[in-house]
Amino acid sequence: MSDVIRKDPRKNWILRNRLHPLHEQVVAEMNGPAAVVRGPSGLIRKNPHAVGFIGPNGIKRIDRLGGSGSAAASAKREQQEEQLPIIAIEQPQSYVVVVVDAANGELSAHDRDVLGQARLLADGRAENTAVVALVFGALKAALGEAANPDHAFGLAGADRVMLFDDECYAGFAPEQQLEAMLAVDRQLSPVNWLFPDTHLSGNDRALRLAARLGERPAMHAWQIKDGKVTSRGGSEMTDITRDLAAATAPRILALASECALPVDEARYEARLLPLPSVPNAMVRIKDAGAVAVDPNQIAMGEAEFILSAGNGIHDWDQFHATAAALGATEGASRVAVDNGFMPRFRQVGATGTWVTARVYIAVGISGAVQHLQGIGSCEKVIAINTDAGCDMVKRADLSVIGDSQEILAALKARAEQGAVAVSEPQQGKADGESNHNVA
Amino acid sequence: MSRDSIKSPAATLASNLNSSTGQTGKPLTITTLVSVGQHPKSGRARVADQDAKALELALSLSAGKGTAAVGKGEAGAGKSQINLIHAGTATAEQQLVLRGYLGMGVGQMRVLKQSDGADVIPVLVDAVRKSGSDVVLTGSRAEAGEGSGMTPYLVAQSLGWPMVPAAVEITAVGSGEFEILQALPRGQRRLLKVRAPFVASIDAAAAEARQTAWAAGQRGALEHMTLSSNDDAVLAEAAVEPARKRPKRIARAKKAKTAADRFKAATAKSASKGGAVLVKESAEEKAEAIYQMLLSQGVLKAR
Amino acid sequence: MLESVIPWLLAGFIAVLVAGMLRRISLWRAGQPQQVNLVAGLMAMPRRYLVDLHHVVDRDKVMSNTHVATAGGFVASMLLIILVHGFGLDSVWLARALLLTTVVMFIGALFVFRRRLNPPSRLSKGPWMRLPKSLLTFAATFFVVSLPAAGVLPDGFGSGVLAFILLAGIVAGLGEMLFGMGWAGPMKHAFAGALHLAFHRRPERFGGGRSTGLKLLDLDTSNGKTLGVAKPTDFKWNQLLGFDACVQCGRCEAMCPAFAAGQPLNPKKLIQDMVVGLAGGTDAKYAGSPYPGKDVGNAKGSPIEVITEGLVSQETLWSCTTCRACVEECPMMIEHVDAIVDMRRFLTLEQGSTPGKGSETLQNLIATDNPNGNDPQSRSWWAADQNIPLMSEKKEADVLFWVSDGAFDMRSQRILRSFVKILKAANVDFAYLGDEERDSGDVARRLGDDATFQSLAKRNIATLKQYKFKRIVTTDPHAFHCLKNEYPDLGGNYEVLHHTRLINELVAGGKIKLDALTTAGTVTYHDPCYLGRYNGEYDAPRDVLKAMGIELAEMERSGFRSRCCGGGGAAPITDIPGERRIADMRMDDIRETGADLVAVGCQQCTAMLEGVVEPRPQVQDIAEMVAAQLVEIEQPASKREVA
């Protein structure tokens, strides 16, 4: 296991290596996500004391780029990479507007896919067409007034950006956001409105806009090809294809992820557009804030990370402590339930809950069919078991063979360490070369 | 922002209704719009999952679960009325399915008969308008047909009512005010407050619908009304085919612009997940491997 | 003095008895009408008692003889008492006969008494503890009272203090025997039991017959009737009568797997609760084992109150695996399973309160024709490489292979493939329905959803009607039972075979040859309930095993006394919690034989037994064992290549 190195050097190495898949995460850890919290009103609050970390020479460093690093045209990058060309659309005659989710102020992969699609639509038009990214809420990495081709938005293909970061757009504010979209619609008359088809954000916005404008949207669209848009019908059983050139062509499109490839061959200006004046909406839906949900209160069927216990668990206190340390929802095999160690509603399987977790860790569970039935739609299964030949190991994406008690102890320690690493400033001590973190 | 001063006709209507619902104890009228669903495997008509959950929410709301406005002593005073409305072709086979909703414990359903391929929104809006509803509940996305999820938005738009998506729990807190728990991804929840009348669509994460009792469904009444249909011109023009398999995204090799890129491309792991098995490593190394997978899956919430 | 009082006492008690009987009859008649042949039933009753009932009672020889002596002694004594003491027939011989019968009864009663000294837990106590004393009193008193009439003692012997003692004895004896019979004392069983035998709802069971298919439910909802049984009066009148016949012997309780697993079900208590319901009142006087985990004394009901609202909890009804062990064991031939399913029908069809995964399973059955919601078009995927002729292409075959829902389950598919291998080796002309097959309706029916059962069954029958075949064979005893015993009510009449029977035929007919299985170690066989008790197929599987040279190490509970694996009656779907798993107890039975391998003939049993945590004996279907021992017929066995 060459990639398991003692934690400090490894972390530093990742910090240095921006190509490392974990790079962003580690930087975020370094900066301390606790530095940015959302207040009860949904307002972003910065804790100036938690921001930054102590650099090698004892000087506090703050990464104002939110750790994304992508906006910084660092010296190092310039050395290593050829510059992507910058494409500027001057005086656009028409617009394709993408209302990105940008949850937490950063573009998601889905956002980038939709921007990629927007690019294709805009570039395929005869007239000068600009892609406008419309954002509700503050951005993590600020955009200046000038062109920003190296900002995440520029790299993702946005010619222009409209940033509605007023407090009234924060949280769940669909009515006010709709007023903003209507104002943009009046101002730009976009040829297309694109949305990532995401639960409660893109999806809701697209439907609201379409309903208000009296237009027929193309929802759940997964492909735009040869001037036609194809949407998935109900129950994912049909494909509904509509001609984008027809009179009844949908102007409002909610696109599935991977609808198109994200932009990667050029940079765009990502220039801020002045905002139109937006009337105050009559707010009838009041957002009273998120309700704190303890991972152990989440319905099993909805939990995204489950640590599940079977007959191979011998130290139950340790199991519960590990689940708590990992922030995982607890699950169980029927035997663990039958033996009275776990409550019945925690049972996973044919006669229990069918779970849909992204990660399911089966500790000391042999993998009987009835149990496997319940985890059929889990994305990643991790097995911890003494028996390398058991069916759970066959099903698992990662198996570690060994005694549950020993491995849970190590895992719990590792999880706690992870948390420690975030708050301990000296973690960055040997961080001599991470120059991109310089403020 | 003082939005309170702006009052649309809808809002006025709302506050009128509110004063009559909560405080004076006028029972609520809850309308549930239901469709004929489709089993995802067999494609056969069935009770639509989310619509049944919407009806379940209506039933528990009408039972006054947590209703502050209705004192426990006033028996019957708080018993709300449930309107069940369906618009569609209502073929014999579909009627069997519609009886599934009746079997959940509602005596009758208004069936607005429409010709095949009709746009059902106008008749639904009309029916809701005439029903004197305080709350309209629907599923989030139809299981059959286009399934765009537009229905609740269009109904809300036509009525001028607020539309609350992804509800999982609705509680009347009195004075026509309601608290709605909204489903966020990963089991998280958000609390919203809204005054009646409103439209809410129900999220798949809402409580499971109660079982339908076959005999009750048989005895329930389907009140048919044949209404003139508006053809759905848009859908008529669209090509509808069985769903194709979505092609897997082929990771287009990024044009190698640097030596590092080339190296990365060369050493990139193939997409096939081998199901790695760690046997001989130390417990710490095993834990580390698990931890890394958790990190890469993004399930570890940074604290 | 006694002589003059006795006739009046007799007349009085008989009048009270008749009044009690009439009242009891009126309680039964509050039930739903059901056609029975009154005369033929009454005529057949003695034979049913002496032969059929005795056959069941005879499993416990001592008890059987005890009952013959006591009951026979009593019936004869009572007739003679009426003649001798009632009508005062002055015949020494009659009186001597009476002496004899009372002696016989007394001896019988002594045995009853002996058993009650240290009764097993399955027996109810309470008034039943008094019964042997009452019997002894009755027999002794009338023996003494009859001595003068028999000329053994002088007339007028009974006078003074003795007369009072005898009088007290007569009152006590007649009170128990006659008053008690009419007015719900322990002796009620004699009266109700006799009529129950006469008007039994399943007369086919007498004379060695078998009647195990559930009765068809009339699904008409327009006549204002509830579907299924909500209140005691929703039972057929002769079902109510049957409940009253219960002697609280607890043989059912002793056999019930759910009771043993600590689930809240006790068939004896259930029947007694039905009695409480039909007569009205509470279970406070019940003196037997409770439903595990539930205290006695809180249940109350009446003929017109909903049973599940105060008398019997819903979990009790859903704990039953419909294994019929109780029915098989009941000396009074009471039909517990019918009653339980009748009440389940109400819960599912009228109340929509099927517990556990029941509702989901039913929805799947409705929308996909299989219980797990698999794509019905994928039903034949398991056979993709099997080259089995499709009925839709072949139209005609000797044998139609009914695959059942094992088609969707990887473990069961191993059994199916093995069986196909056998059929092919024997050159059987067979075909299957492929995707045209549907769930047989077994699970829906046991869950109380007769609407879905009937819908599935009718469509299956319509499919089968299109093709010509001589016999249906299936590896699934549940489908076997449905097709064989429950489809005829809907017009589907077929000759249906379990695969073990066909295999046995093939072996016997020399169509296949089997190598001796020597490497399996100790082997035992588990009788699936739906094969054994439901269909009497105990021999074919054993014969096949014998053909492989296997000497079975039988379990104590095997054959008609086999213990359920816990997989029937949709019990795994409703999954009512208990203290133990039924499958674990069955595995303990298996372990007791020292078996390394348990042979079964059912995919459900396989799943249940393999669900027991390892280490445990191997579980294999007989088809799998046979397929592994097949020997090519043309060549001598020794030439078989072992790879």
Ligand SMILES: Cc1cc2nc3c(=O)[nH]c(=O)nc-3n(C[C@H](O)[C@H](O)[C@H](O)COP(=O)(O)OP(=O)(O)OC[C@H]3O[C@@H](n4cnc5c(N)ncnc54)[C@H](O)[C@@H]3O)c2cc1C
């Ligand atoms: C009808 C039916 C329905 C069922 N429904 C369900 C259901 O819904 N859910 C369910 O879970 N089961 C269900 N079962 C039970 C199922 O068949 C299995 O019995 C059960 O899942 C086994 O649980 P287990 O894996 O925890 O126990 P075991 O099978 O005993 O497995 C324990 C595992 O732990 C490993 N182990 C032992 N000690 C250690 C140690 N120190 N460290 C690490 N590993 C260790 C062993 O190697 C083994 O693999 C059902 C069964 C039936 C028949």
Ligand code: SF4
């Ligand atoms: S059928 Fe079996 S489980 Fe049901 S009551 Fe009788 S013995 Fe018990």
Ligand code: SF4
């Ligand atoms: S039901 Fe039958 S077996 Fe059970 S106690 Fe009564 S008489 Fe005995």
